[in-house]
Amino acid sequence: MSDSDIITKVKLHRTKCTNIVRNVLASYFDGDLISDIGVRKFSLLLDESNDILIYKLLGIVIIYYSDTQKKVVHTFLSMVSLETCDADGIVDALKIELVKKKLDIKNSLAIGTDNARVMIGVNNGVFQKLKKVPPLLLFRCICHSLQLAVSHTCAECLPINLEFLVSETYKRSSHSSTRQKLLKIMNSCRTRWLSIEPAVNRILSQWFELQTHFQTTTTKEKCFTAQTLHEMFCDSRNELYLLFLHPILKHVQEVNKLFESNNVNKTKLLEDLPNLIKSVANMIVLPTCRIDPLDPDASIEKFLHPKPNSGYRFERKIAEMIIKKTVTATEENNIRKRAQLFLLCLYKELKHHLPGNINILRNIKCFSVENIMQHFKEPILPVLEAMHLNEEKIASIEIQFNSIHLAKWTNTSNTEAFWLEVLEYKDTTGGRMLQILSIIY
Structure with missing residues (x-):
């Protein structure tokens, strides 16, 4: 004041x-x-x-x-x-x-x-x-659902030493005066596995340097933790798991950030979650599979790919290891099976945490300004019926909805701004002609 x-x-x-x-x-x-x-x-x-x-x-x-x-x-x-x-x-x-x-x-x-x-x-x-x-x-809360799905999948399907590697690497270098800014190892939250994604990325980019660092620390300080970490960084299988895990965590994290953002088209947001589930399913099924991954009764186990692609960096690294004979055929097979199990478990967890009323929520996309300005629109009736409006009001809203694109509108690129303009739209008598329609948005 x-x-x-x-x-x-x-x-x-x-x-x-x-x-x-x-x-x-x-x-x-x-x-x-x-x-x-x-x-x-x-x-x-x-x-x-x-x-x-x-x-x-x-x-x-x-x-x-x-x-x-x-x-x-x-x-x-x-x-x-x-x-x-x-x-x-x-x-x-x-x-x-x-x-x-x-x-x-x-x-x-x-x-x-x-x-x-x-x-x-x-x-x-x-x-x-x-x-x-x-x-x-x-x-x-979709963000909470994604966190739960990823956390449960990581706990069930990945070696338990991976989380130790990430968390202890941060602890050993968090107070360093030299490993700052671009080289600083990121922290991860125990209760939120998605927070581990930037930490995994930073560790992968400095894998050899960290391996050398803990080797030196083991010799100088005689530290058991440093020795354990050095042995883990020398084990190429750990690097393989992180190379496989990182792009998947990043993909889920991108969807998570969309739901945390304030600057997104809310009417289209709920399409991203089903698309994520389909994307994960497509990574492990045969190209000939025609089952809808979102079908509650669908079972994709019969259509699993015998050797699915586990990501570019993973495939390149394991090819190098095979040439150098640092990994046996049995070890490669076990790693690939574990990666496939991870994706299958993640798919099931994401599907399990899908909102029960997802079909109703996905119909909200009919309110997007892109849909509104078209002559042939996504139907609005499923949303109106879910709101339990009376038949007279539903009929009035449907008529206004089908003809709303005929008026001249200023805000045709931003959905929220468009509907605020609709709310203030007045006819020749000064009355709010489309108030019934805009009140449901």
Whole structure:
């Protein structure tokens, strides 16, 4: 508040400042937010706290269209204390908080959660209990699903020494004064296997240097860990596994980053996950396989390729090792079988973590501006039926949807900007002609 001479001279200690924020500023901004939301449709993001406190908190983020800001707003709504951490406790706390905020739960369109059983449980999860009130859509955290799929696959199918190699290499060089910036080894997170991708890339690019470094360290320091790492860097099989693993982790990481990004076309985003699953499946099946990898009942085990390509760098390295006779035919066969098992397990895990309502979510692509501006459009009816709108409203929206491309629009390259323009579109009488259609976006 640098524009006020009085405020700039005010000095507050912790107690008084805390009470001003809680009792004055918070109530003002809270009322301003509730007034801005009004009776509009909204979506909620829910997540439990996982700290060490004796009580748990439920964080609530709300997503809605703001008339004052003329854009879709994602903002913090509330932090609620939970009496119990089961589904009933979370649902009760959420409903009480929405009543306090004067928000009707029937106006909620969707909720986004992580993949915890308490949130997405089929019978007694939070979503199932909330779905009894309005026709909600569930958006499970795709990033969390990808992390779980990769972590489980790596734990099941890869040698256990690989994670040791990556993590201990970082520990041995993280405090070095020379291995900085471009040469610095990246850290990996134990609970998130995708975080290991940049670390694997950096290690592969410095494989010989690290091998020499740990050889020298073993001689000088007589360190058992350094000796173990040196032996692992001398084992070309470890390098082969990392050469195979890196492009796959990178591919999954690219999809993961798309879902973490703020600058993507949200209407097309859910096509990337099925494409990732198809891509992984195509790496291990025969070219003659005609089974849809996304079919819940599909089984690709009968169509596995006897010797699938495991990536350019892997194939080049193993060819060199065969010529130099540093790997036997049995060892090569075992490594290839393990690589194939990894891809098969990853495919199954990704498919298992695919949202149950993925077909409905993929239909959201019908709202992309590219589809809207075409004469023959992707159908909107599956989305409308999933929202449980009445027949009269569905008929009105369908007519507007099929003829919307006939008007002249300014924002035809950005989907969100286009729909905000649609919301403000007015007919000759000054009325918002397409408000029924734009309200569902």
